[in-house]
Amino acid sequence: MINFLIRRTVFMFVALWAVTLISFFIINLPEGDYVTAYIAQLQATGSMVDAEEADNLRIFYGLDQPLYIQYFKWMREMVLYQNLGFSFEYNMPVTEVISERLLLTMILAIACIIFIWAIAIPFGIISAVKQYSVWDYLFTFLGFVGLAIPDFMIALIAMYLFFVWFDFSPGGLFSPEYVGVPWSWGRGKDLIDHIWIPMVVLGTAGTASLMRITRANLLDELSKPYVITARAKGLSEWRLIMKYPVRLALNPAISLTAYILPYLISGSIIVGVVLSLPTVGPQLVKALVAQDMFLAGGIILLIGFMTVVGTFISDLLLLWVDPRIRLEAGGS
Amino acid sequence: MVTEKKNINKSRPLLEVRDLQTYFYTADGVVKAVDGVNLDVFPGKTLGIVGESGCGKSITTKSILRLIDNPGKILGGTMNLYDQSHDQSQDILKLNNQELKEVRGGRISMIFQEPMTSFSPIHTVGNQITEAIKLHLNHSKNEAIELAEDWLIRVGMSNPKQRLKQYAFELSGGQRQRAMIAMALCTNPDILIADEPTTALDVTTQAQTLDLLRELQEKNGMSIIMITHDLGVIAELADEVNVMYLGKVIESGTIHQVFKDPKHPYTHALLSSIPSLATGHRERLPILPGTIPHPQARPKGCPFNPRCKDFIEGTCDVEFPKQEKIEEGHLVNCHLYSK
Known part of the structure; x- marks a missing residue:
C-alpha cells in the first residue's frame, strides 16, 4: 500500500505540472x-x-521574452513565493484579487457536494430498492427534469419566483452590508442565509446524475449472490441492504465526487453571472475578455489543481473504504 | 464446545414439502420452474436432488427459504417444518417476516455454489460469520468471535484468528467454501441446504469438502439437502435421492433403490452416461438424445416424452403420469409402471 501511495503521489505531482x-x-x-x-x-x-x-x-511586463522564459519566471514566482503574477486589470497581485472569491467558491462547492449527497444517495437507494414503484418513477422523473433544465435557467426561474412571491432578490452570497467587509459571525450567518439558493441551483444537475448512478449501481449489486447469502442468514431486508449492497454501490459515488468539483466551478460561471455570485467563475470570464493573462491563468491553474487534488483525495477515500483496492494495491 | 447429537424421532420428516409450485412471470410468458415438487427431509439424513441445469433444483431449495426474487413467485404448496422440541410443525409459506428470519439461518442454513461471490467483498469473513451468530444465538460480541473461531477450526482452517480478519478474496476457493460452511453451521441449524457446493472447486477440494460435510453431519446430526448435477457427489453423500426433470420430481427413493434399480427412463439414461473404470473394454458412452426443451415450450404430458426411448404414443404425450410406488420408499412418475 505504501508503494501505491508513493506512486499515486508522484502521479499527482506530474498531473499538477501538466x-x-x-x-x-x-x-x-x-x-x-x-x-x-x-x-x-x-x-x-x-x-x-x-x-x-x-x-x-x-518590455516592462516581460512580454518580449520567449514563451519558455515567461513560463519559467511564472513558475518560479509561484513555487517560491506563492505569487501567481500581477493582474494588469486590477493593478493588484492575482492572489489578492482571487483569494476571497476562491474561498467562497470552495465553500459553495462543498455545500453543493453535501447537498448532492444528502439528496441523491437516499433517493437513489429508494429508487433502486423499490424499482418500478411510484417513488422510483417520481424520482426518475424529477432526476431527468433536473438533468434536462440548464442550471442558469433554474437560476432565472428561482430569481423570478423569489422576486414575485417574496419580493426578495436572491442575488449574491451576502446582504449588501456584508459585501467586502472582514469576516465576522454576522457575515458567516449572512452567508448561510444566502448560500442555499445557489447551492440548490448548482447542485440540481449533479444530484440528478448521482441519483441515477446510485440507482444503477445498486440495482447491479442487489442481484449479487452475497445479498442472497445475507438474506438466507436471516438479516432483515433494510439492514442487509444498507450493510451490503449500498456500501458497495457508494464506491463509484465517491470517485464521482472528485469530478463534481471542477464541474461546479466551471458550471458556476453562467449561474454565477446570473445570480451575481462573488465566485471565481465570473471573474475568469472577465479576465479572459480583458486578456488579463496572469489572472486568467491563475484561475485556470487553481481550478486544475483543485481537480487533481480532489481526485487524489477521492482515491485515498476509496482506498480507505474498499479493501479490494487497499489489499490489491499492496500486492502489486 | 461439542454439539450433542439431537435425540429425535428419526422416522418423522423434519421438512415435508408438498406440491410446491414456483413460477416465473417473464416477459415471454410463464416459466413453471418448480411444478408440484414433493420432498421429505429426515433428521440426520442427506437428501440429494439431482438433475440437469434448468430442472428447477436450485429454485426448489431457494423456495424453501422463500428466497425467490421477482419475477418469480411461490404460488402454492406446503412446506411443513417440524420442531421436535415443541412437537409442532409450521408451514414456512405461512410464516410472517419475523418468524421467517428465525428460520433463515437459524433452523435452515444454506451454502452456495460460488463461495467467492457469496461473501461480500468489502466485509471481513469474521464480520459475516459473527453476524449470523449474533442474529440467532444470544451471544455477546466476544462470545460470537470465539464461536466463529471455534467453527473455523471445526471446518479445518488454520490460523482462525487471522482468517476472521481476512476478506473472501484473500482465501483460496476451498478455504472460502469452508468459511461458508462455518457461517452456515455456526447457528446449529437442523437443515443445511447445499446448492452445488462443490461445483466451483477443483476435484481434490471437492472431495475434502464432501468429507467435511459428512464428518460435520455425523457430529451435529443435521440434515442436508444436497443439490447437484453430479451423480458421483450424490452417491458419496446422499441417503435418499430425488431426480428432477423440468420442475418435477420424477423418481425418488433411497440411494440404493434409485442407483441399483432405476425405474424412470430418464434416471436410467443419467446413470448409464457415467463412465465406468470397471468395464475392461472400451465402448462409447450412451448419450441422452435431445436437449432440455425451452422452458416456455414444455411438452404436453410427461415432460420427458420427446427424449424417451420407451415413449408410448397417445399416453406419454397426453397426460403427466401419476406417482407409482415400486416398493416402500421408491416412487416413480412414469406410464411404464402405471397400473
Whole structure:
C-alpha cells in the first residue's frame, strides 16, 4: 500500500505540472497579448498609443521574452513565493484579487457536494430498492427534469419566483452590508442565509446524475449472490441492504465526487453571472475578455489543481473504504 | 464446545414439502420452474436432488427459504417444518417476516455454489460469520468471535484468528467454501441446504469438502439437502435421492433403490452416461438424445416424452403420469409402471 501511495503521489505531482503547462498554453492561445488589449481599450476611449510606447510596455511586463522564459519566471514566482503574477486589470497581485472569491467558491462547492449527497444517495437507494414503484418513477422523473433544465435557467426561474412571491432578490452570497467587509459571525450567518439558493441551483444537475448512478449501481449489486447469502442468514431486508449492497454501490459515488468539483466551478460561471455570485467563475470570464493573462491563468491553474487534488483525495477515500483496492494495491 | 447429537424421532420428516409450485412471470410468458415438487427431509439424513441445469433444483431449495426474487413467485404448496422440541410443525409459506428470519439461518442454513461471490467483498469473513451468530444465538460480541473461531477450526482452517480478519478474496476457493460452511453451521441449524457446493472447486477440494460435510453431519446430526448435477457427489453423500426433470420430481427413493434399480427412463439414461473404470473394454458412452426443451415450450404430458426411448404414443404425450410406488420408499412418475 505504501508503494501505491508513493506512486499515486508522484502521479499527482506530474498531473499538477501538466496543469501548469496547459494553463500557460491556454493563456497564450489568443492572438496578441495584454498590451494589445490595453491599447485597444485606450483607443476605444480616444487616446492613441504609438508603437514605441507599446514596445516599452511589452518590455516592462516581460512580454518580449520567449514563451519558455515567461513560463519559467511564472513558475518560479509561484513555487517560491506563492505569487501567481500581477493582474494588469486590477493593478493588484492575482492572489489578492482571487483569494476571497476562491474561498467562497470552495465553500459553495462543498455545500453543493453535501447537498448532492444528502439528496441523491437516499433517493437513489429508494429508487433502486423499490424499482418500478411510484417513488422510483417520481424520482426518475424529477432526476431527468433536473438533468434536462440548464442550471442558469433554474437560476432565472428561482430569481423570478423569489422576486414575485417574496419580493426578495436572491442575488449574491451576502446582504449588501456584508459585501467586502472582514469576516465576522454576522457575515458567516449572512452567508448561510444566502448560500442555499445557489447551492440548490448548482447542485440540481449533479444530484440528478448521482441519483441515477446510485440507482444503477445498486440495482447491479442487489442481484449479487452475497445479498442472497445475507438474506438466507436471516438479516432483515433494510439492514442487509444498507450493510451490503449500498456500501458497495457508494464506491463509484465517491470517485464521482472528485469530478463534481471542477464541474461546479466551471458550471458556476453562467449561474454565477446570473445570480451575481462573488465566485471565481465570473471573474475568469472577465479576465479572459480583458486578456488579463496572469489572472486568467491563475484561475485556470487553481481550478486544475483543485481537480487533481480532489481526485487524489477521492482515491485515498476509496482506498480507505474498499479493501479490494487497499489489499490489491499492496500486492502489486 | 461439542454439539450433542439431537435425540429425535428419526422416522418423522423434519421438512415435508408438498406440491410446491414456483413460477416465473417473464416477459415471454410463464416459466413453471418448480411444478408440484414433493420432498421429505429426515433428521440426520442427506437428501440429494439431482438433475440437469434448468430442472428447477436450485429454485426448489431457494423456495424453501422463500428466497425467490421477482419475477418469480411461490404460488402454492406446503412446506411443513417440524420442531421436535415443541412437537409442532409450521408451514414456512405461512410464516410472517419475523418468524421467517428465525428460520433463515437459524433452523435452515444454506451454502452456495460460488463461495467467492457469496461473501461480500468489502466485509471481513469474521464480520459475516459473527453476524449470523449474533442474529440467532444470544451471544455477546466476544462470545460470537470465539464461536466463529471455534467453527473455523471445526471446518479445518488454520490460523482462525487471522482468517476472521481476512476478506473472501484473500482465501483460496476451498478455504472460502469452508468459511461458508462455518457461517452456515455456526447457528446449529437442523437443515443445511447445499446448492452445488462443490461445483466451483477443483476435484481434490471437492472431495475434502464432501468429507467435511459428512464428518460435520455425523457430529451435529443435521440434515442436508444436497443439490447437484453430479451423480458421483450424490452417491458419496446422499441417503435418499430425488431426480428432477423440468420442475418435477420424477423418481425418488433411497440411494440404493434409485442407483441399483432405476425405474424412470430418464434416471436410467443419467446413470448409464457415467463412465465406468470397471468395464475392461472400451465402448462409447450412451448419450441422452435431445436437449432440455425451452422452458416456455414444455411438452404436453410427461415432460420427458420427446427424449424417451420407451415413449408410448397417445399416453406419454397426453397426460403427466401419476406417482407409482415400486416398493416402500421408491416412487416413480412414469406410464411404464402405471397400473
